[in-house]
Structures are given as C-alpha cells and as structure tokens.
C-alpha cells in the first residue's frame with residue numbers, strides 16, 4: 321500500500337454529534353473509552369487532526385499513561401506518536417498545546433496557498449509538509465507520510481477532516497464510541513460533515529467488525545469498503 325494503514329476514532333452522542341453548537345471540546349467518552357483511545361494513540365505511529373479541531377479544542381494528542389509512554393520508549397520510539405495537523409493556510413497557533421506539550425515529532429501539513437511568513441514561523445515548531453495547491457491534497461499527504469515511515473495513522477477528527485479522508489478513499493477502519501447522551505442542534509458537528517452525498521448509491525459502505533459495551537455506551541468498529549468507488553491506495 322502506498323499510504324499508511326489509516327483509522328478514524330471518534331466519540332459521538334447517541335444522535336451522532338461530536339460536540340455541541342459551541343463547537344468546543346465536550347467529554348463524551350467515559351473512563352474506559354479514554355483508556356482505549358490512549359492505547360490506540362500509543363500503538364500508532366502518528367495521530368492526525370484538522371486545523372478546526374486545533375482551533376476549537378487545543379488538543380495535545382499526547383499518550384496519557386506513563387506506562388504506555390515507557391513501553392513506546394522501550395520499543396525505541398518517541399514517548400508520543402508523531403502529531404499531525406492538516407492546515408492548508410498555516411493557521412496553527414504557535415502556542416498550541418500540540419507544540420508545547422509532550423515529547424515527539426510534529427508535522428503541519430499546509431498547501432501552496434499558505435502564507436510564507438506563517439510557514440516560516442511554523443518551521444520553528446514542527447516539520448512542514450506541503451501537499452496541494454488550495455486545500456491540502458490528502459492523498460499526496462498520505463503517500464508522503466508513508467515515505468516518512470508512518471505505517472499506522474490514527475485520525476481523531478474533526479467532522480470535516482473525517483469526511484474528506486473517507487471520501488478520498490484513504491481510510492481502512494473506523495471506530496466510534498457512542499455515548500449515552502443526546503446533544504442535538506443543526507449547528508453541532510456530526511461524526512462526518514463535509515459535503516456529503518446526494519444519493520444512496522454514493523454512500524461509503526462499511527462492514528461491522530466488532531461491537532463492545534463500554535462505560536455507559538458502545539464502541540463500534542467498522543471496516544471501510546470502497547468497492548470500485550475510488551482507489552484505496554491513495
């Protein structure tokens with residue numbers, strides 16, 4: 321495969337929302353699910369989010385358990401996976417937690433549309449990868465990440481990036497925690513936003529691999545089936 325093995329993990333309410341209409345981070349997972357997410361991070365080469373999530377949540381995307389960080393180091397890895405932001409216009413704030421918390425490499429993926437001065441400033445904090453002219457070209461980005469040694473890529477949102485990655489045929493697996501709450505609101509982000517489809521024929525098909533009760537909710541794990549809709553090699 322010319323790209324990393326890629327999976328999306330998310331937490332949503334029973335009505336499919338990943339945040340409220342304020343679009344700020346909301347705790348949906350319970351203790352067990354956060355442990356599951358931490359293990360997913362610890363066993364990934366990289367964790368990726370969109371700039372919308374960085375601006376909304378200011379995540380650090382670090383591995384929280386000391387034991388897991390030690391395990392990574394014993395395996396010859398950095399304590400944390402490579403942290404990646406998809407950010408065509410280089411808007412990632414220089415004081416973002418992703419740059420300032422935890423040890424490990426960071427990559428900001430910009431496009432050719434990013435202002436030069438902002439790119440230069442980001443280069444003080446992270447590696448900068450250029451892919452695409454307007455928006456980031458996600459397929460090109462994935463090929464380059466693989467070339468840089470990333471074999472297993474975890475995508476942690478948000479709604480726009482989740483959709484774009486799936487739509488581009490770049491996702492192998494999806495896991496989603498569905499919590500016991502309803503958020504509502506048409507302005508609240510859902511698990512997948514973006515443009516969406518017009519007809520059922522265009523839907524991206526999934527095969528259910530696993531379901532497990534967790535905290536007061538459930539985790540569903542799906543395999544993405546692209547059929548002949550689009551290439552999966554990126």
Ligand SMILES: NC(=O)C1=CN([C@@H]2O[C@H](COP(=O)(O)OP(=O)(O)OC[C@H]3O[C@@H](n4cnc5c(N)ncnc54)[C@H](OP(=O)(O)O)[C@@H]3O)[C@@H](O)[C@H]2O)C=CC1
Nearest residue numbers: 330331338339343370372373408456477478479480481484
């Ligand atoms: N419950 C959960 O598990 C999670 C919830 N969230 C929530 O999600 C929300 C944020 O989601 P959202 O606003 O959709 O932002 P995203 O994090 O999905 O970032 C989207 C942005 O990525 C940039 N981008 C660059 N290239 C591309 C491309 N080719 N395709 C798509 N996007 C691209 C665009 O900005 P630009 O054009 O500037 O580059 C775009 O607006 C927040 O409310 C956050 O709290 C987030 C993660 C997990």
Ligand SMILES: Nc1nc(O)c(N)c(N[C@@H]2O[C@H](COP(=O)(O)O)[C@@H](O)[C@H]2O)n1
Nearest residue numbers: 331346347348349377379380381382476
């Ligand atoms: N798995 C999961 N459950 C929730 O309830 C959440 N709100 C999220 N949010 C994601 O985690 C990021 C924060 O990570 P750090 O704690 O800063 O390491 C946040 O940006 C979302 O991507 N995830």
